[in-house]
Amino acid sequence: xxxxxxxxxxxxxxxxxxxxxxxxxxxxxxxxxxxxxxxxxxxxxxxxxxxxxxxxxxxxxxxxxxxxxxxxxxxxxxxxxxxxxxxxxxxxxxxxxxxxxxxxxxxxxxxxxxxxxxxxxxxxxxxxxxxxxxxxxxxxxxxxxxxxxxxxxxxxxxxxxxxxxxxxxxxxxxxxxxxxxxxxxxxxxxxxxxxxxxxxxxxxxxxxxxxxxxxxxxxxxxxxxxxxxxxxxxxxxxxxx
Amino acid sequence: xxxxxxxxxxxxxxxxxxxxxxxxxxxxxxxxxxxxxxxxxxxxxxxxxxxxxxxxxxxxxxxxxxxxxxxxxxxxxxxxxxxxxxxxxxxxxxxxxxxxxxxxxxxxxxxxxxxxxxxxxxxxxxxxxxxxxxxxxxxxxxxxxxxxxxxxxxxxxxxxxxxxxxxxxxxxxxxxxxxxxxxxxxxxxxxxxxxxxxxxxxxxxxxxxxxxxxxxxxxxxxxxxxxxxxxxxxxxxxxxx
Numbered sequence: 001x002x003x004x005x006x007x008x009x010x011x012x013x014x015x016x017x018x019x020x021x022x023x024x025x026x027x028x029x030x031x032x033x034x035x036x037x038x039x040x041x042x043x044x045x046x047x048x049x050x051x052x053x054x055x056x057x058x059x060x061x062x063x064x065x066x067x068x069x070x071x072x073x074x075x076x077x078x079x080x081x082x083x084x085x086x087x088x089x090x091x092x093x094x095x096x097x098x099x100x101x102x103x104x105x106x107x108x109x110x111x112x113x114x115x116x117x118x119x120x121x122x123x124x125x126x127x128x129x130x131x132x133x134x135x136x137x138x139x140x141x142x143x144x145x146x147x148x149x150x151x152x153x154x155x156x157x158x159x160x161x162x163x164x165x166x167x168x169x170x171x172x173x174x175x176x177x178x179x180x181x182x183x184x185x186x187x188x189x190x191x192x193x194x195x196x197x198x199x200x201x202x203x204x205x206x207x208x209x210x211x212x213x214x215x216x217x218x219x220x221x222x223x224x225x226x227x228x229x230x231x232x233x234x235x236x237x238x239x240x241x
Numbered sequence: 242x243x244x245x246x247x248x249x250x251x252x253x254x255x256x257x258x259x260x261x262x263x264x265x266x267x268x269x270x271x272x273x274x275x276x277x278x279x280x281x282x283x284x285x286x287x288x289x290x291x292x293x294x295x296x297x298x299x300x301x302x303x304x305x306x307x308x309x310x311x312x313x314x315x316x317x318x319x320x321x322x323x324x325x326x327x328x329x330x331x332x333x334x335x336x337x338x339x340x341x342x343x344x345x346x347x348x349x350x351x352x353x354x355x356x357x358x359x360x361x362x363x364x365x366x367x368x369x370x371x372x373x374x375x376x377x378x379x380x381x382x383x384x385x386x387x388x389x390x391x392x393x394x395x396x397x398x399x400x401x402x403x404x405x406x407x408x409x410x411x412x413x414x415x416x417x418x419x420x421x422x423x424x425x426x427x428x429x430x431x432x433x434x435x436x437x438x439x440x441x442x443x444x445x446x447x448x449x450x451x452x453x454x455x456x457x458x459x460x461x462x463x464x465x466x467x468x469x470x471x472x473x474x475x476x477x478x479x480x481x482x
Contacts, residue, residue, distance in 0.1 A: 012256045019253045020354070020378045051420035055434035055442040058400060061420040068426060089414045089453055094374040113261070119417035120428040132373045133335040134390040137261045137399075141389055145382050149375040158378075159299060173330045177357035179292035179302040185309060187361040193296035201296040212330055 001104060001154055002032040002078060005143045006070050007111040008049055010035045016144040025157040033147060041066040041073070050113075059115030067110060067121045074108055083108045083125050084146065085117070086139030090128030093146060097129070101146070102153035109146060111139030171220050175208035206233035242345060242395055243273040243319060246384045247311050248352040249290055251276045257385040266398040274388060282307040282314070291354075300356030308351055308362045315349055324349045324366050325387065326358070327380030331369030334387060338370070342387070343394035350387060352380030412461050416449040447474035 007013050017026050017033040025031045039047040042065070050060040075081055082104040091097070101107060110121065122128070131142045152158045178189040192204045210233055214221045226234070248254050258267050258274040266272045280288040283306070291301040316322055323345040332338070342348055351362065363369070372383045393399050419430040433445045451474055455462045467475070 009260050012260045015253045015256055016382075019250050019381070022378060054419045054421075054423075054430050055446070056439065061418040063420055064422075064425050064428075089457060091457070092373065095376060098375050116415060116418035118420050120419070120425060123428060131375075131386070132333065134339050134372075134386075135336060135393060136386065136389050137263060137393065140260070141257075141382065141386050145372070145375075145377065145386065148377050148382055152376060152378065174357060176360035177302040178295045178361070179304055179359050180295075181305075182295075184305050184361060187305075187364060189295050198297065205296070216330060216332075 001102065002034065002106045003147050003150065004034040004036060004074055004078070004081075004106065004108045005111065005147060006036050006038055006067070006108065007140055007143065008038050008113060009111075009138070009140055010037045012140050013111070013144060016147050021158055022148060022151050025151060025154070028156075030156045031151050031154050033151075036070060036074070038062075038066045038070060041069040053115060057115070061115055062112060062117040062121075064118040064120045067117070067124065071108065071124050074106070078106045081106045081108045082127075083110065085110045085122065085125040085128045086112060086131070086142035086146070087117075087128040088130050088133075088135060090130040092133075093129050093131050093149065095149070098146070098149040099153045101150045107150065109139075109143040111143045113138040113140075171224060172209045173212045173217060173220070175205040175212070202229070203233055203236055206230055207237050210234060211237060242343065243275065243347045244388050244391065245275040245277060245315055245319070245322075245347065245349045246352065246388060247277050247279055247308070247349065248381055248384065249279050249354060250352075250379070250381055251278045253381050254352070254385060257388050262399055263389060263392050266392060266395070269397075271397045272392050272395050274392075277311060277315070279303075279307040279311060282310040294356065298356070302356055303353060303358040303362075305359040305361045308358070308365065312349065312365050315347070319347045322347045322349045323368075324351065326351045326363065326366040326369045327353060327372070327383035327387070328358075328369040329371050329374075329376060331371040333374075334370050334372050334390065336390070339387070339390040340394045342391045348391065350380075350384040352384045354379040354381075412465060413450045414453045414458060414461070416446040416453070443470070444474055444477055447471055448478050451475060452478060 005013050013035050017023060026033055038049050042049050049063055049066050051063050053059070053061045071081070071083065084107065086109065110125070129146060131145045136142060178193055182189050182194065192200050195201070206229055210230060246254050254276050258264060267274055279290050283290050290304055290307050292304050294300070294302045312322070312324065325348065327350065351366065370387060372386045377383060419434055423430050423435065433441050436442070447470055451471060
């Protein structure tokens with residue numbers, strides 16, 4: 001798949017494809033990430049992308065033309081587009097939505113800045129997405145978050161086994177992890193992880209996942225259909241009471 | 242205030258303080274953002290920050306020592322720290338939490354990577370924060386989001402008027418914005434915004450905010466105590482039915 005991010009800060013956004021598993025996937029051709037500069041589609045001498053809001057008020061509003069022309073350009077170059085606008089008014093990103101978006105051929109993400117974006121740009125947009133109930137200085141970080149979360153679901157980007165163990169994939173939070181040394185500043189690794197007993201390790205990990213989910217995310221716990229392994233882990237937890 | 246981000250990818254995270262209002266606030270000394278490299282606190286020849294998980298399983302786990310030593314170093318250099326770990330198991334960031342965090346003197350943010358982070362690191366952590374119900378390749382983007390959202394509440398970073406009009410500040414979504422041209426590709430700016438009648442503009446904007454909130458975020462709408470202006474806008478909407 002291809003993800004295109006339209007921004008006035010291409011050098012800000014670019015880092016998303018230069019580090020970690022995403023960089024590796026780009027290098028291996030498993031995903032294409034294009035960063036496009038909205039200013040390349042502004043035609044005045046100063047390549048202006050913003051202007052005053054009609055009706056008054058503080059701040060500036062992003063002009064419609066650069067978005068429309070960039071959209072035209074991408075459609076011509078790449079074909080069908082699924083266009084996203086990062087916006088606090090959008091529906092909230094979650095892992096399920098990220099997975100659905102990973103099936104699109106071309107995902108175009110518009111980053112807003114300033115006080116907002118001319119409302120008419122929304123006629124190009126298939127979906128407005130928010131990454132959470134907080135305000136950011138611009139859509140760039142949101143676009144980078146969408147790009148990362150979506151990329152992880154593209155086949156081959158992350159090892160399957162890793163994706164399946166991730167928090168939220170199974171709607172359970174992750175169990176604790178430990179590495180060397182066995183003891184550090186008086187804090188020890190739980191004995192079960194040193195036992196070499198794989199069945200006990202799995203039981204402990206499932207129990208810890210369930211415990212963390214019950215305490216931190218009762219909503220996920222309540223919505224869950226438990227597997228036999230999870231029920232065994234629940235018995236194990238109850239026995240410890 | 243000071244925000245310190247501890248990461249293995251300092252050049253990734255650095256961009257958060259190089260663009261837009263955050264860059265300006267840093268330049269004006271309204272906020273300090275320090276990016277620290279966890280590898281500077283690893284002492285072997287390869288500056289190793291990860292190791293295999295006890296109990297087996299895929300992927301690598303971040304070692305405890307670099308986090309502990311970086312924490313010691315910051316405490317010595319800056320004094321009291323409020324330490325955050327970015328984690329899918331954390332409580333979800335929202336604007337209210339961002340505002341509370343903006344009152345801390347020193348906010349230290351630990352970025353996790355790989356399969357996770359040695360559980361003992363959590364003994365240093367005051368709060369685990371998630372930015373949403375999706376999985377990212379690492380804590381870097383989450384730390385940048387927290388840094389941006391928190392910085393906006395530091396006095397002087399963003400104009401007060403802008404913060405107050407932001408979505409979520411008042412728990413209402415933002416009204417639409419328009420700028421020139423009046424007509425573009427057959428799409429026109431609503432007449433009321435061209436009227437010059439400030440009272441009508443404000444009424445329209447409040448009504449549009451309420452409409453968008455009712456349709457997209459009924460949870461916010463239901464939780465709201467309406468002001469007189471908002472009730473007037475609701476009458477205006479009902480008259481249009």
